[in-house]
Amino acid sequence: MGFLERISYSHSVGSSCTEIRIMVSLISTSPPSSSFNIHPFFSPRGVQFRHNCVNYKRKTVRCAVTSADASPPPSTSLAKEPHKYFDHVIITVRAGDGGHGAVLNQQQQQQQQQQQGKTKLKKGKGSLKRDFDGSLILPMGGHGGDVVLYADESKDTLLEFHNKGRYHAKRGGNVDAMGVLTSMLRDGLAAPTLRIAVPVGTVVKSKRGKMLADLAQPWDEVLVARGGQGGISLLEMPQHKRKKMMALTTNVMRDDSDKVLIHGQPGEEVKLELILRVVADVGLIGLPNAGKSTLLAAITLAKPDIADYPFTTLMPNLGRLGGDPSLGAGMYSSEATLADLPGLIEGAHLGKGLGRNFLRHLRRTRLLVHVVDAATENPINDYRTVREELRMYNPEYLDRPYVVILNKIDLPEAKDKLPSLTQEIMRIGNDGAASDPKPSPEVLDPLSDETDRKEKRLEDYPRPLSVVGVSVLKGIRINEMLKEIRSALRKCSDSKEALAFSVPP
DSSP states (O other): OEEEEEEEEEEEEOSSOEEEEEEEEEEEESOOOSOOOOEEEEETTEEEEEOOOSSEEEEEEEEEEEOTTSOOOOOHHHHHOGGGTTTEEEEEEEOOOOOOOOEEBHHHHHHHHHHTTOOSOOOGGGSOOBOTTSOBOOOBOOOOOOEEEEEETTOOOSTHHHHOOEEEOOOOOOOOOSSBOOTTOOOOOOOOOEEEEEETTEEEEETTOOEEEEEOSTTOEEEEEOOOOOOBOEEOOOGGGHHHHHTTOSOBOOSGGGGGGGSOOOOOEEEEEEEEOOOOSEEEEOSTTSSHHHHHHHHSSOOOOOOSSSOOOOSOEEEEEOOOGGGGGGGGGGOEEEEEOOOOOTTGGGTOTTOSGGGGGGTTOSEEEEEEETTSSOHHHHHHHHHHHHHHHOGGGGGSOEEEEEEOTTSHHHHTTHHHHHHHHHHSSBSOOTTSOOOOGGGOOTTHHHHHHSOOOGGGSBOOSEEEEOBTTTTBTHHHHHHHHHHHHHHHHHHHHHHHHHSOO
């Protein structure tokens, strides 16, 4: 037969969670004697019961209850595979509630003044606050804190939002009143705005997929949740004085149902989807181990991970390309940002390798630099593989101007076939210039939509602006490569200006 020996209850309140621990001790023993006494006594920690037993066994059961507001522990996959989480996250933000007003009683004030021998209300400094029309100004609860997302250059990824996915702004302050209308009453304090920093290039969407903002420039910001309005204060007056007081203010309590007006309004709570799109002018694409990271380290101050195994680059790396020295003082305006993306393989659209979701970071680029390993068995097939994956992800990427870099020409097997590779690559594509400005939508041919709907082949898209053979590791023809890249960037800028002038206001 089992008997309860001890029950202890402890309640601890922390900053982030509320934890309740219950310990139950069970005693299994032989049938007790006929005489059995229980002596309870009380202690601050709980209640204990004593009994007479000879042989018993103790069993302890512990259970813990944690509140829903506690943040979940960080996932182990987040630390092992950060490349799967760095550019996409879903968070919940809640603005602060408005502060409460107060129910004020002017009659109590007059009675208190009469007891003190002050039958007349003081004027000037001690008089009640009034508006320009003579009406009374009653205090209000403080406004709840808003939630704002802003672009910060010091942030690179969205990984930190996976550890903390819920954000709360502070609530507004209440009206500090003891129920008496005096001239010393003040409005409740407004809560500060909760500002959350996100990387530059973050796209903010609602839960239903509605576009809220594109934070493409530093210090761009968007208000995602508004704080609640503070509650108003009401005057509690006797029935025979209500009509007279309503001439001074409309905030007169008629019945108990009006007390709901003193409560502050709740703040907005929204669920947001954050998508990071790297802000870069040039995107480096190619198969794994083609030399993209080595190229980025050679022409910029970036230090990406470089190794002789595939998929060394798991997340985009950014580097800053210096301006063209031939432009003189204008060299600083010709600087560009390069983004080194992870390698693409055949079948990436089916999830092979690292997949192709990181190709979203090419959306903001003006120029693509396709790096091809010229020392492989079939460089043309490698070139077509990457172009085909781009076409299946977003055909618009193939319409953008691009430069082909044939890397590793210092090796004999690549140096011998460099002229033939250049000719074959230039034959893949048509003569349409990718950087030419498009006509405005108002003058488009009606048959052009039907043509665009047809699936195009790689030969139907523009050919590269140039094909350059280099050896990034040995530093061969680096200056010629930089000249072609800067020339392509200037063409992109000129075509953008021409497009702006061609579109009617």
